[in-house]
Amino acid sequence: MSSKNVFCRLGEQLSDAKPYLLMIGLQFGMAGNYIFGKDILNHGMSRFVFIVYRNAMATVAIAPFAFFLERKSRPKMTLSVFLQIMVLGFLEPVFNQSFTYLGMKYTSASFASAITNAVPSITFLLAVFVRLERLKLKEIRSQAKVIGTLVTFGGALLMAVYKGPGFNLFHSENTTHEQDGSISSHSHQTTGALYILMGCVALSSFYILQSITVKRYPAELSLATLICLAGTAEGTAVALVAERHPHAWAIGWDYRIYAPLYTGHVGEAITYGSGFFLRSELIFWKGGSIYLFPF
Numbered sequence: 001m002s003s004k005n006v007f008c009r010l011g012e013q014l015s016d017a018k019p020y021l022l023m024i025g026l027q028f029g030m031a032g033n034y035i036f037g038k039d040i041l042n043h044g045m046s047r048f049v050f051i052v053y054r055n056a057m058a059t060v061a062i063a064p065f066a067f068f069l070e071r072k073s074r075p076k077m078t079l080s081v082f083l084q085i086m087v088l089g090f091l092e093p094v095f096n097q098s099f100t101y102l103g104m105k106y107t108s109a110s111f112a113s114a115i116t117n118a119v120p121s122i123t124f125l126l127a128v129f130v131r132l133e134r135l136k137l138k139e140i141r142s143q144a145k146v147i148g149t150l151v152t153f154g155g156a157l158l159m160a161v162y163k164g165p166g167f168n169l170f171h172s173e174n175t176t177h178e179q180d181g182s183i184s185s186h187s188h189q190t191t192g193a194l195y196i197l198m199g200c201v202a203l204s205s206f207y208i209l210q211s212i213t214v215k216r217y218p219a220e221l222s223l224a225t226l227i228c229l230a231g232t233a234e235g236t237a238v239a240l241v242a243e244r245h246p247h248a249w250a251i252g253w254d255y256r257i258y259a260p261l262y263t264g265h266v267g268e269a270i271t272y273g274s275g276f277f278l279r280s281e282l283i284f285w286k287g288g289s290i291y292l293f294p295f
Contacts, residue, residue: 034109057264093231099199106192118156
Protein backbone atom coordinates (compact mmCIF):
# COMPACT_ATOMS: atom_id res chain seq x y z
CA MET A 1 0.00 0.00 0.00
CA SER A 2 1.45 3.36 -1.07
CA SER A 3 1.98 6.23 1.34
CA LYS A 4 -0.62 8.25 -0.57
CA ASN A 5 -3.30 5.64 0.07
CA VAL A 6 -2.32 5.48 3.74
CA PHE A 7 -2.73 9.23 4.16
CA CYS A 8 -6.03 9.16 2.27
CA ARG A 9 -7.34 6.41 4.50
CA LEU A 10 -6.12 8.20 7.61
CA GLY A 11 -7.86 11.38 6.43
CA GLU A 12 -11.12 9.51 5.95
CA GLN A 13 -10.89 8.00 9.41
CA LEU A 14 -10.26 11.41 10.97
CA SER A 15 -13.19 12.83 9.04
CA ASP A 16 -15.44 10.07 10.34
CA ALA A 17 -14.16 10.66 13.87
CA LYS A 18 -14.87 14.41 13.86
CA PRO A 19 -18.30 14.18 15.50
CA TYR A 20 -16.97 11.95 18.27
CA LEU A 21 -13.91 14.13 18.85
CA LEU A 22 -16.19 17.15 19.00
CA MET A 23 -18.38 15.45 21.60
CA ILE A 24 -15.36 14.58 23.73
CA GLY A 25 -14.03 18.13 23.46
CA LEU A 26 -17.36 19.57 24.48
CA GLN A 27 -17.47 17.35 27.55
CA PHE A 28 -14.23 19.01 28.68
CA GLY A 29 -15.80 22.37 27.94
CA MET A 30 -18.93 21.48 29.88
CA ALA A 31 -16.80 20.66 32.91
CA GLY A 32 -15.94 24.36 33.02
CA ASN A 33 -19.62 25.14 33.55
CA TYR A 34 -19.56 23.49 36.95
CA ILE A 35 -16.24 25.07 37.89
CA PHE A 36 -17.39 28.58 36.97
CA GLY A 37 -20.75 27.96 38.62
CA LYS A 38 -19.14 26.93 41.89
CA ASP A 39 -16.77 29.90 41.67
CA ILE A 40 -19.54 32.49 41.39
CA LEU A 41 -21.35 30.87 44.30
CA ASN A 42 -18.20 31.03 46.41
CA HIS A 43 -17.84 34.73 45.55
CA GLY A 44 -21.41 35.39 46.69
CA MET A 45 -23.02 36.22 43.36
CA SER A 46 -26.74 35.49 43.23
CA ARG A 47 -27.49 32.35 41.27
CA PHE A 48 -30.69 33.95 39.97
CA VAL A 49 -28.83 36.92 38.51
CA PHE A 50 -26.13 34.63 37.14
CA ILE A 51 -28.75 32.55 35.33
CA VAL A 52 -30.20 35.70 33.72
CA TYR A 53 -26.80 36.87 32.48
CA ARG A 54 -25.85 33.38 31.30
CA ASN A 55 -28.96 32.94 29.17
CA ALA A 56 -28.76 36.50 27.89
CA MET A 57 -25.20 35.82 26.68
CA ALA A 58 -26.36 32.60 25.03
CA THR A 59 -29.23 34.39 23.28
CA VAL A 60 -26.91 37.03 21.85
CA ALA A 61 -24.43 34.36 20.73
CA ILE A 62 -26.95 32.08 18.96
CA ALA A 63 -29.31 34.69 17.48
CA PRO A 64 -27.12 35.81 14.52
CA PHE A 65 -26.56 32.21 13.38
CA ALA A 66 -30.25 31.42 13.70
CA PHE A 67 -31.20 34.55 11.75
CA PHE A 68 -28.90 33.95 8.78
CA LEU A 69 -28.72 30.14 8.60
CA GLU A 70 -32.43 29.49 9.06
CA ARG A 71 -33.77 32.59 7.37
CA LYS A 72 -35.52 30.60 4.62
CA SER A 73 -36.35 27.42 6.51
CA ARG A 74 -37.82 28.93 9.68
CA PRO A 75 -41.49 27.87 10.07
CA LYS A 76 -44.29 30.12 11.27
CA MET A 77 -44.86 30.44 14.97
CA THR A 78 -48.08 28.99 16.36
CA LEU A 79 -49.70 29.47 19.76
CA SER A 80 -49.04 25.87 20.84
CA VAL A 81 -45.35 26.09 19.89
CA PHE A 82 -45.04 29.44 21.65
CA LEU A 83 -46.50 27.98 24.87
CA GLN A 84 -44.17 25.00 24.64
CA ILE A 85 -41.19 27.34 24.24
CA MET A 86 -42.25 29.23 27.35
CA VAL A 87 -42.44 25.98 29.31
CA LEU A 88 -39.05 24.89 27.91
CA GLY A 89 -37.58 28.25 28.91
CA PHE A 90 -38.73 27.62 32.47
CA LEU A 91 -37.74 23.96 32.76
CA GLU A 92 -34.06 24.20 31.81
CA PRO A 93 -32.80 27.80 31.99
CA VAL A 94 -34.75 28.61 35.18
CA PHE A 95 -35.76 25.51 37.17
CA ASN A 96 -32.91 23.15 36.30
CA GLN A 97 -30.13 25.72 36.55
CA SER A 98 -31.53 27.22 39.77
CA PHE A 99 -31.68 23.91 41.61
CA THR A 100 -28.39 22.65 40.18
CA TYR A 101 -26.56 25.75 41.43
CA LEU A 102 -28.42 25.55 44.74
CA GLY A 103 -27.31 21.94 45.16
CA MET A 104 -23.79 22.87 44.14
CA LYS A 105 -23.75 25.43 46.93
CA TYR A 106 -24.01 22.56 49.42
CA THR A 107 -21.60 20.22 47.61
CA SER A 108 -18.94 20.76 44.95
CA ALA A 109 -18.53 21.14 41.20
CA SER A 110 -17.31 17.56 40.75
CA PHE A 111 -20.16 16.19 42.88
CA ALA A 112 -22.76 18.08 40.82
CA SER A 113 -21.16 16.87 37.59
CA ALA A 114 -21.35 13.28 38.81
CA ILE A 115 -24.97 13.48 40.01
CA THR A 116 -26.18 14.94 36.70
CA ASN A 117 -25.20 11.64 35.08
CA ALA A 118 -28.60 10.48 36.34
CA VAL A 119 -30.31 12.63 33.68
CA PRO A 120 -30.20 9.96 30.94
CA SER A 121 -31.84 7.38 33.19
CA ILE A 122 -34.54 9.81 34.34
CA THR A 123 -35.13 10.84 30.73
CA PHE A 124 -35.52 7.21 29.74
CA LEU A 125 -38.06 6.57 32.52
CA LEU A 126 -40.07 9.65 31.55
CA ALA A 127 -39.96 8.66 27.88
CA VAL A 128 -41.35 5.25 28.73
CA PHE A 129 -43.99 6.80 31.01
CA VAL A 130 -45.28 9.19 28.32
CA ARG A 131 -44.95 6.44 25.69
CA LEU A 132 -42.34 8.17 23.58
CA GLU A 133 -40.15 5.12 24.03
CA ARG A 134 -41.40 1.56 23.74
CA LEU A 135 -39.71 -0.92 26.01
CA LYS A 136 -39.23 -4.39 24.57
CA LEU A 137 -37.37 -6.48 27.10
CA LYS A 138 -36.69 -9.24 24.60
CA GLU A 139 -34.51 -6.91 22.52
CA ILE A 140 -30.85 -6.42 23.41
CA ARG A 141 -31.15 -2.64 22.88
CA SER A 142 -33.96 -2.35 25.43
CA GLN A 143 -32.09 -4.56 27.89
CA ALA A 144 -29.01 -2.33 27.56
CA LYS A 145 -31.14 0.75 28.23
CA VAL A 146 -32.66 -0.81 31.34
CA ILE A 147 -29.26 -1.88 32.68
CA GLY A 148 -27.79 1.55 31.94
CA THR A 149 -30.73 3.21 33.68
CA LEU A 150 -30.32 1.09 36.80
CA VAL A 151 -26.56 1.66 36.94
CA THR A 152 -26.61 5.44 36.42
CA PHE A 153 -29.62 6.13 38.65
CA GLY A 154 -28.35 3.73 41.32
CA GLY A 155 -24.97 5.43 41.27
CA ALA A 156 -26.56 8.86 41.66
CA LEU A 157 -28.64 7.68 44.63
CA LEU A 158 -25.60 6.05 46.21
CA MET A 159 -23.67 9.31 46.00
CA ALA A 160 -26.65 11.16 47.46
CA VAL A 161 -27.14 9.02 50.56
CA TYR A 162 -23.70 7.57 51.26
CA LYS A 163 -20.58 9.33 52.42
CA GLY A 164 -17.49 7.21 52.89
CA PRO A 165 -15.36 7.34 56.01
CA GLY A 166 -12.76 10.06 56.31
CA PHE A 167 -9.07 9.24 56.45
CA ASN A 168 -7.27 10.45 59.53
CA LEU A 169 -3.58 9.93 58.87
CA PHE A 170 -2.56 11.65 62.11
CA HIS A 171 -4.45 10.53 65.19
CA SER A 172 -5.68 13.52 67.11
CA GLU A 173 -7.74 14.08 70.22
CA ASN A 174 -10.44 16.09 68.42
CA THR A 175 -12.32 12.98 67.32
CA THR A 176 -15.68 14.24 68.59
CA HIS A 177 -15.42 17.51 66.68
CA GLU A 178 -14.40 15.65 63.55
CA GLN A 179 -17.39 13.35 63.86
CA ASP A 180 -19.74 16.31 64.32
CA GLY A 181 -18.24 17.96 61.24
CA SER A 182 -18.60 14.73 59.28
CA ILE A 183 -22.30 14.47 60.20
CA SER A 184 -22.89 18.09 59.18
CA SER A 185 -21.02 17.56 55.91
CA HIS A 186 -23.04 14.42 55.16
CA SER A 187 -26.27 16.33 55.80
CA HIS A 188 -25.20 19.06 53.40
CA GLN A 189 -24.23 16.47 50.80
CA THR A 190 -27.63 14.77 50.96
CA THR A 191 -29.47 18.09 50.78
CA GLY A 192 -27.37 19.25 47.84
CA ALA A 193 -27.84 15.94 46.03
CA LEU A 194 -31.63 16.17 46.38
CA TYR A 195 -31.62 19.69 44.93
CA ILE A 196 -29.46 18.56 42.01
CA LEU A 197 -31.73 15.56 41.40
CA MET A 198 -34.72 17.91 41.28
CA GLY A 199 -32.87 19.85 38.61
CA CYS A 200 -32.20 16.57 36.78
CA VAL A 201 -35.92 15.80 36.67
CA ALA A 202 -36.57 19.26 35.21
CA LEU A 203 -33.80 18.76 32.62
CA SER A 204 -35.17 15.35 31.65
CA SER A 205 -38.64 16.85 31.26
CA PHE A 206 -37.03 19.53 29.11
CA TYR A 207 -35.58 16.92 26.75
CA ILE A 208 -38.90 15.09 26.48
CA LEU A 209 -40.86 18.24 25.65
CA GLN A 210 -38.09 19.51 23.37
CA SER A 211 -38.19 16.32 21.28
CA ILE A 212 -41.88 17.05 20.71
CA THR A 213 -41.45 20.76 20.01
CA VAL A 214 -38.63 20.35 17.49
CA LYS A 215 -40.93 18.24 15.31
CA ARG A 216 -43.46 21.09 15.19
CA TYR A 217 -40.81 23.78 14.84
CA PRO A 218 -37.90 22.15 12.91
CA ALA A 219 -35.50 25.08 13.08
CA GLU A 220 -33.05 24.04 15.77
CA LEU A 221 -31.01 27.22 16.12
CA SER A 222 -34.08 29.45 16.07
CA LEU A 223 -35.73 27.22 18.66
CA ALA A 224 -32.60 27.34 20.82
CA THR A 225 -32.54 31.14 20.58
CA LEU A 226 -36.18 31.42 21.57
CA ILE A 227 -35.72 29.03 24.50
CA CYS A 228 -32.74 31.04 25.80
CA LEU A 229 -34.69 34.28 25.29
CA ALA A 230 -37.69 32.88 27.17
CA GLY A 231 -35.37 31.66 29.91
CA THR A 232 -33.81 35.12 30.16
CA ALA A 233 -37.21 36.80 30.49
CA GLU A 234 -38.58 34.28 32.99
CA GLY A 235 -35.32 34.21 34.91
CA THR A 236 -35.39 38.01 35.14
CA ALA A 237 -38.87 37.87 36.66
CA VAL A 238 -37.72 35.33 39.25
CA ALA A 239 -34.53 37.28 39.99
CA LEU A 240 -36.40 40.55 40.50
CA VAL A 241 -38.53 38.86 43.16
CA ALA A 242 -35.64 36.99 44.82
CA GLU A 243 -33.08 39.83 44.69
CA ARG A 244 -34.47 43.18 45.82
CA HIS A 245 -31.11 44.96 46.12
CA PRO A 246 -29.73 46.70 43.00
CA HIS A 247 -26.13 45.81 43.90
CA ALA A 248 -26.95 42.13 43.26
CA TRP A 249 -27.10 43.01 39.54
CA ALA A 250 -23.71 44.73 39.51
CA ILE A 251 -21.29 43.44 36.90
CA GLY A 252 -17.59 44.10 36.44
CA TRP A 253 -14.44 42.85 34.73
CA ASP A 254 -14.07 39.84 36.99
CA TYR A 255 -15.91 36.57 37.66
CA ARG A 256 -19.22 38.42 37.25
CA ILE A 257 -18.56 38.79 33.53
CA TYR A 258 -16.24 35.84 32.85
CA ALA A 259 -18.56 33.20 34.29
CA PRO A 260 -21.70 34.25 32.33
CA LEU A 261 -19.61 34.63 29.16
CA TYR A 262 -18.13 31.17 29.44
CA THR A 263 -21.25 29.31 30.52
CA GLY A 264 -23.44 31.21 28.07
CA HIS A 265 -21.18 30.58 25.09
CA VAL A 266 -19.83 27.11 25.89
CA GLY A 267 -22.65 25.69 28.00
CA GLU A 268 -25.43 27.00 25.77
CA ALA A 269 -24.41 28.50 22.40
CA ILE A 270 -21.57 26.18 21.35
CA THR A 271 -23.45 23.12 22.61
CA TYR A 272 -26.52 24.05 20.58
CA GLY A 273 -24.39 24.86 17.54
CA SER A 274 -22.51 21.59 17.82
CA GLY A 275 -25.77 19.72 18.16
CA PHE A 276 -26.89 21.39 14.92
CA PHE A 277 -23.76 20.10 13.17
CA LEU A 278 -23.92 16.64 14.69
CA ARG A 279 -27.57 16.25 13.76
CA SER A 280 -26.46 15.71 10.17
CA GLU A 281 -23.49 13.52 11.15
CA LEU A 282 -24.96 11.18 13.77
CA ILE A 283 -28.30 9.67 14.65
CA PHE A 284 -29.30 10.44 18.21
CA TRP A 285 -31.96 8.73 20.21
CA LYS A 286 -33.63 11.77 21.77
CA GLY A 287 -34.60 11.30 25.37
CA GLY A 288 -32.67 8.04 25.53
CA SER A 289 -30.27 6.38 27.89
CA ILE A 290 -27.35 8.23 26.28
CA TYR A 291 -27.44 11.91 25.41
CA LEU A 292 -24.92 14.66 24.83
CA PHE A 293 -26.87 17.37 23.06
CA PRO A 294 -30.38 18.77 23.33
CA PHE A 295 -31.17 18.27 19.63
